[in-house]
Amino acid sequence: MTDIDLSGYRVTDTFFGAPYIEVDEPRERPSPHRFIEGGFANTDTRFAFYYPPAEQYEGRMFQPLEGGHGGHTVTFGGGVLGEMFQRIALGARLGGYMVESNQGHIGDNLDERHGDNPTLYGHLASAEAARLSKFVAAQVYGSAPHHSYVYGGSGGGRRSPLCLENCPGVWDGAMPSTSGGDIAEHGNTKRVKAGSVMSFGQMFNVQRLLGKDGIIALADRMAPGGSGNPFEGLTTHQREELASLYRQGYAQGNEFMISEPMGQMWLYTSLSDELVATDPDYFQNFWTEPGYVGHDQPDAVLGDLIDQECTVVRTLSARDLNESPDFAGPEFQTMRILAAIVGAGGDAYDFPYAVEVAGLEGGYRVGANVKVLTGEAAGRSLHATGAAGNVFACDGTGDANTKRFMGVRPGDTVHVSNRTFLAYCYFARYHVMDSEPAFDHLKLDGVPIFPQHPVPEMSPLMGVCYSGNYQGKLIWIHHTHDSSVWPAWGTLYHRAVLGAQGEQGAAENFRIRWTQFAEHGPYQMVPPEPRRASATRLIDNRGIMEQSLRDLVDWVERGVEPAGTDYAVRSGQVILPPTAKERGGIQPVAHVTANGGVRAEVRVGETVRLEVEAAVPPGAGTIVDVQWDFDGSGTYPFRHEGVDGGSTALTLCTTTAYDTPGTYFVTARVNAHRTGDVHSTLDRIETIGQARIVVS
Numbered sequence: 001m002t003d004i005d006l007s008g009y010r011v012t013d014t015f016f017g018a019p020y021i022e023v024d025e026p027r028e029r030p031s032p033h034r035f036i037e038g039g040f041a042n043t044d045t046r047f048a049f050y051y052p053p054a055e056q057y058e059g060r061m062f063q064p065l066e067g068g069h070g071g072h073t074v075t076f077g078g079g080v081l082g083e084m085f086q087r088i089a090l091g092a093r094l095g096g097y098m099v100e101s102n103q104g105h106i107g108d109n110l111d112e113r114h115g116d117n118p119t120l121y122g123h124l125a126s127a128e129a130a131r132l133s134k135f136v137a138a139q140v141y142g143s144a145p146h147h148s149y150v151y152g153g154s155g156g157g158r159r160s161p162l163c164l165e166n167c168p169g170v171w172d173g174a175m176p177s178t179s180g181g182d183i184a185e186h187g188n189t190k191r192v193k194a195g196s197v198m199s200f201g202q203m204f205n206v207q208r209l210l211g212k213d214g215i216i217a218l219a220d221r222m223a224p225g226g227s228g229n230p231f232e233g234l235t236t237h238q239r240e241e242l243a244s245l246y247r248q249g250y251a252q253g254n255e256f257m258i259s260e261p262m263g264q265m266w267l268y269t270s271l272s273d274e275l276v277a278t279d280p281d282y283f284q285n286f287w288t289e290p291g292y293v294g295h296d297q298p299d300a301v302l303g304d305l306i307d308q309e310c311t312v313v314r315t316l317s318a319r320d321l322n323e324s325p326d327f328a329g330p331e332f333q334t335m336r337i338l339a340a341i342v343g344a345g346g347d348a349y350d351f352p353y354a355v356e357v358a359g360l361e362g363g364y365r366v367g368a369n370v371k372v373l374t375g376e377a378a379g380r381s382l383h384a385t386g387a388a389g390n391v392f393a394c395d396g397t398g399d400a401n402t403k404r405f406m407g408v409r410p411g412d413t414v415h416v417s418n419r420t421f422l423a424y425c426y427f428a429r430y431h432v433m434d435s436e437p438a439f440d441h442l443k444l445d446g447v448p449i450f451p452q453h454p455v456p457e458m459s460p461l462m463g464v465c466y467s468g469n470y471q472g473k474l475i476w477i478h479h480t481h482d483s484s485v486w487p488a489w490g491t492l493y494h495r496a497v498l499g500a501q502g503e504q505g506a507a508e509n510f511r512i513r514w515t516q517f518a519e520h521g522p523y524q525m526v527p528p529e530p531r532r533a534s535a536t537r538l539i540d541n542r543g544i545m546e547q548s549l550r551d552l553v554d555w556v557e558r559g560v561e562p563a564g565t566d567y568a569v570r571s572g573q574v575i576l577p578p579t580a581k582e583r584g585g586i587q588p589v590a591h592v593t594a595n596g597g598v599r600a601e602v603r604v605g606e607t608v609r610l611e612v613e614a615a616v617p618p619g620a621g622t623i624v625d626v627q628w629d630f631d632g633s634g635t636y637p638f639r640h641e642g643v644d645g646g647s648t649a650l651t652l653c654t655t656t657a658y659d660t661p662g663t664y665f666v667t668a669r670v671n672a673h674r675t676g677d678v679h680s681t682l683d684r685i686e687t688i689g690q691a692r693i694v695v696s
Helices: 077-087 086-091 118-141 156-166 195-222 237-246 253-257 265-277 280-288 318-323 330-345 401-405 419-426 437-442 489-509 541-559
Strands: 017-025 031-039 046-051 060-067 096-101 147-153 175-176 307-317 354-357 369-374 381-389 391-397 413-417 473-479 510-515 568-570 573-575 589-594 597-600 606-614 622-629 648-655 662-673 685-695
Touching: 031 118, 046 118, 060 156, 060 413, 077 086, 077 662, 086 096, 086 541, 096 118, 118 147, 118 156, 147 156, 147 541, 156 473, 175 541, 195 253, 195 265, 195 419, 195 437, 237 437, 265 381, 265 391, 280 419, 280 622, 280 685, 307 318, 318 330, 318 354, 330 391, 330 413, 354 413, 381 401, 401 419, 473 489, 473 541, 489 510, 489 573, 510 541, 541 685, 589 662, 606 622, 606 662, 606 685, 622 648
Parallel strands: 060 096, 060 147, 147 175, 175 473, 473 510, 589 685, 597 685
Antiparallel strands: 017 031, 031 046, 046 096, 307 354, 307 413, 354 391, 369 381, 369 413, 381 391, 568 573, 589 606, 606 648, 622 662, 662 685
């Protein structure tokens, strides 16, 4: 293994000092590669390069961007996410190496020299890391890559189009997924205003008003074979808030996730202190002025209020939450999942991520501010991403993000208050975005109904506003059941490209693909419903992502035009055509019936006839596998024999019976493959169909 010489590299952007290497070694996990890690002098920008064996290199570079705000050098190259997503191996299968960077900052802290200028974090740091990786690749492989690609989901999806827009010549194509944001002129340096800041408060309010049991009942009404009426049994205020949530874009059919805030709560914790600092009048007026819910309708909020001092019992790490029997109950499940993600980086598994307090009574606890009053960490302000009993898992911004409960000791005093959070639950009413159709229902004749405050900006770590103007090709992936980045938000970049490039430019350079039944992350990270395992109501979208990345390469390098998905938007909801031929894209479409309908009512022991009709869109391959799960457990014990990869459409039947009364969801999982390879475990494109069976 020859040494790497960086002396000949010249930075493109003079903000960056000379590059340096701290680690250069061979590694076997998550897959074999040469690992190089370092940074740029006089900056907080760090990079990691992953070069697979030379025989796998075909002259390409792939750069996945970390979600959220970024801030970590190794995300997809190691730890839990490295093993889960295997992106080093993915790049190698496509003939390339992988690049990561911390996108210009460490944790949630801004680079001291660059401050709050969003250009560094949105694209400049990623671009300089990419350029350096090509210089190094020429030494590792004997040639620099001839084509390069940037992609990412969530916050990484937010920033990957910015890379293509603002750094021509660095990348040839981009594949962002599940993100959104503001639109401005090309070359702008503006921070982003995004509807998510307002709409997540709306989601939290519905969660609070309906409660866990109410949301489970709502999800059941909206599940296959339910009444389909989301408003049954709700009060006037609950109906108003739920209707507003749907109009703002939350996906019908994924209501259970309203009770399980994940990325949405992280965004609130990262912005809460800044929201109060930049708009203090709103958080005061909410409780004291006419026209605001806290003043006019105190019964809507006072019963949930918390504002008291408590004593720390102990701090808790991801290891404690995932391995101690004290936290094995279902009420800690989401907290355990998020703790495992936080602890994905080795030593972080023992990081003090949560706190248990004594003396707290009543109130609504998720979202509460936990401020340390005494001891080594006095003054630190954190916010509850999750709460169960008197245990609070927390996050914050700046040092609070990187330290959490470091320095907090048993006996320290904390102040727990949710005054800010309760006001945030009604934030959308008072911060209407003029340019977003999602907020039109909060206006009359273009005038907002409620008193208005300035729409807040997102963190500069999210980059600048989109323009839709770029050189290269871009495939945008969005999911119909994404509770963190709602489906309607996926249309924003499509509109930006049409505005900047026109119909012809969009046809030549842009595609949008919708993935039905996919959440923000793999279903393995999503808590189950009471009668439906997450594997029976959601799909694994990793095959869709890999196939789409392959399609992007073919589009850029060979001119093979990829299929896009047809869709419409009505009342904030994304509507997909019912058939595979009309819909397009690459995902199969499946419809399931039980005794001829989406709902069957039978007696114990009575045979139920199940049927699935499945079809693959034109040019997207053939069906290679059909499995059934009969009881919502997610085990899929039955697989149809004879599915040989030779058909683009199938109708298959089976039967089942139940020996215990109850309500069961029966699910058919259908997989397609571009070449019809029934043995391939990669690039499988998944969908599901489901029916309800009520056994008496």
